Amino acid sequence: MYLADQWQDYQLIDAGEGEKLERWGGYVIQRPDPQAIWPRGSWPAPDACYHRSNSGGGSWQIKHPVPHAWSVGYDSPAGRLTFSLELMGFKHTGLFPEQAANWDFCIKLIQNAVRSGRFVRVLNLFAYTGAASVACAAAGAEEVVHLDASKNMNARARENLQLSGHATKNVRLISDDALKFVAREQRRGRKYDAIIMDPPAYGRGPSGELWKIESDLYSLVAQCMRLLSSQPLFFLINAYATALAPTVLGNVLDLLLCPAYGGTASAEELCLPASARRILLPCGATGRWVP
Numbered sequence: 543m544y545l546a547d548q549w550q551d552y553q554l555i556d557a558g559e560g561e562k563l564e565r566w567g568g569y570v571i572q573r574p575d576p577q578a579i580w581p582r583g584s585w586p587a588p589d590a591c592y593h594r595s596n597s598g599g600g601s602w603q604i605k606h607p608v609p610h611a612w613s614v615g616y617d618s619p620a621g622r623l624t625f626s627l628e629l630m631g632f633k634h635t636g637l638f639p640e641q642a643a644n645w646d647f648c649i650k651l652i653q654n655a656v657r658s659g660r661f662v663r664v665l666n667l668f669a670y671t672g673a674a675s676v677a678c679a680a681a682g683a684e685e686v687v688h689l690d691a692s693k694n695m696n697a698r699a700r701e702n703l704q705l706s707g708h709a710t711k712n713v714r715l716i717s718d719d720a721l722k723f724v725a726r727e728q729r730r731g732r733k734y735d736a737i738i739m740d741p742p743a744y745g746r747g748p749s750g751e752l753w754k755i756e757s758d759l760y761s762l763v764a765q766c767m768r769l770l771s772s773q774p775l776f777f778l779i780n781a782y783a784t785a786l787a788p789t790v791l792g793n794v795l796d797l798l799l800c801p802a803y804g805g806t807a808s809a810e811e812l813c814l815p816a817s818a819r820r821i822l823l824p825c826g827a828t829g830r831w832v833p
């Protein structure tokens with residue numbers, strides 16, 4: 543299991559009855575979580591609560607004043623990373639706290655490589671608000687290519703780079719379809735030492751290109767193989783909100799990376815520990831390949 547248990551500013555307080563209660567800096571929010579099938583304890587009233595609507599989506603109920611935007615910091619092995627938060631649609635806040643376990647993984651490998659004098663280039667696909675891009679830049683990557691279909695998400699990624707003091711780092715924010723971009727990078731002959739991807743189960747590119755993880759993931763990873771440098775550092779696939787078990791991600795990496803580069807592929811659930819009682823909340827799966 544990969545456990546995101548180094549947070550100070552964020553805390554999963556408890557979960558149960560299809561809901562989770564979290565502290566984000568100074569604010570407590572309650573959101574649905576289908577994995578939390580057990581009874582819940584007695585919870586204090588949150589500052590904000592997300593209610594699903596029967597017609598899909600949902601809305602936030604504000605119980606105590608919550609700022610339009612606020613931020614949390616994460617003390618990573620590459621120093622403090624700061625991320626902007628907001629009560630967004632689809633119960634999002636603009637950050638996936640469980641990903642901290644993956645940020646730490648990337649940071650440590652990049653720092654080791656940089657210390658040994660390597661020039662590290664990272665490709666981050668489906669990069670959302672850029673937390674992993676900020677982490678890789680903070681770790682010393684010479685170049686991070688951050689790709690997401692959404693211009694809004696890239697704007698938030700720029701804000702997170704600024705908040706974290708890495709606005710001048712070489713991070714290219716690109717709004718495009720992941721499959722299309724990878725094909726273009728192949729034609730350009732560009733190479734990367736590390737690739738990160740966190741695709742949704744279902745998504746659309748800027749021009750409506752359809753993404754379905756079950757049918758597209760394997761071929762995307764296979765296409766990404768041609769972008770890897772001769773000595774790749776790592777390859778990370780995260781999958782959330784899908785029925786794909788961790789082993790599936792491990793198999794994809796094992797089938798594609800190991801024959802070409804040796805090394806090992808591993809895959810685990812990504813979890814957040816609760817503070818109120820001894821439960822772990824599963825938040826998806828991560829596959830990792832290292833040489």
Ligand SMILES: C[S@@+](CC[C@H](N)C(=O)[O-])C[C@H]1O[C@@H](n2cnc3c(N)ncnc32)[C@H](O)[C@@H]1O
Pocket residue numbers: 637638641667668669670671672673674689690691692695718719720721739740741742744745746747748751752753
């Ligand atoms: C929820 S995020 C992933 C979370 C992110 N890796 C993180 O931890 O911060 C999924 C992202 O995929 C993007 N997306 C969906 N379909 C896409 C496509 N075909 N090409 C590129 N990005 C896409 C969405 O805009 C969204 O920002």
